[in-house]
Amino acid sequence: MDLGLNxxxxxxxxxxxxxxxxxxxxxxxxxxxxxxxxxxxxxLAETANAIRTASKRKVVALTADLxxxxxxxxxxxxxxxxxxxxxxxVTNGGGPPAGxxxxxxxxxxxxxxxxxxDSVVELTRAVLPGMKERHWGRIINITSIAVKQPVDNLILxxxxxxxxxxxxxxxANEVASSGVxxxxxxxxxxxxxxxxxxxxxxxxxxxxxxxxxxGLIEKQIPxxxxxxxxxxxxxxxxxxxxxxxxxxxxxxxxxxxxIKSLL
Numbered sequence: 001m002d003l004g005l006n007x008x009x010x011x012x013x014x015x016x017x018x019x020x021x022x023x024x025x026x027x028x029x030x031x032x033x034x035x036x037x038x039x040x041x042x043x044l045a046e047t048a049n050a051i052r053t054a055s056k057r058k059v060v061a062l063t064a065d066l067x068x069x070x071x072x073x074x075x076x077x078x079x080x081x082x083x084x085x086x087x088x089x090v091t092n093g094g095g096p097p098a099g100x101x102x103x104x105x106x107x108x109x110x111x112x113x114x115x116x117x118d119s120v121v122e123l124t125r126a127v128l129p130g131m132k133e134r135h136w137g138r139i140i141n142i143t144s145i146a147v148k149q150p151v152d153n154l155i156l157x158x159x160x161x162x163x164x165x166x167x168x169x170x171x172a173n174e175v176a177s178s179g180v181x182x183x184x185x186x187x188x189x190x191x192x193x194x195x196x197x198x199x200x201x202x203x204x205x206x207x208x209x210x211x212x213x214x215g216l217i218e219k220q221i222p223x224x225x226x227x228x229x230x231x232x233x234x235x236x237x238x239x240x241x242x243x244x245x246x247x248x249x250x251x252x253x254x255x256x257x258x259i260k261s262l263l
Contacts, residue, residue: 004242006031010088016043018192020092022229028055035079037064066119076126086127088240091120092142096156116160137180172249181248188255190227222257
């Protein structure tokens, strides 16, 4: 299937590793030029160079903390300076810290909102006018299975990612007539540093090992294994494509069947 992404411009947030990097790699392989950003300078530079070499596409990489509105503006400005537009926006960010409610201060809550909700709102604010003007755009938010089935010990993520879902679902209706789609993709337990670190954190709380915790997770997944980042990235690439022009306002799980709800 031709996804119709050749020479589109995609901005992928938090794209130096994990799911963000996998999404960037797949979009570049489909012909997109890229704007990448992340907080870690060295990892970001390595990722950008690897994607340039593999895909022969243009890749602009900026070190940025997207919980800071000024950094969001700088990323958007760099995209406009280099390419003149953003066709595909993929919002993403490392999840807020794990822990029960009483372990998180008011500042931890504010930081989670800035990192997980405000970054999505401000990135969208930066690119949406151009998408509407061109009557074509894709906004795809990487959220979590936690927005549909809360995960124990992740009260910050469960709460704030749900707010992203509400924002996206409402925006989808507002911009549908302008040729812009807005969707969320909910990763399940995928083989990333985030999942490994959560397993280690839970192992400390429960007096077990990280491997034992990962084994318990795999038993909850009907497919019996963790997902791979490229499996997740394939769904994002489809939603970014010309072929997904009639899909908007959706939250789609890529979780091996972990979510047990009917809808």
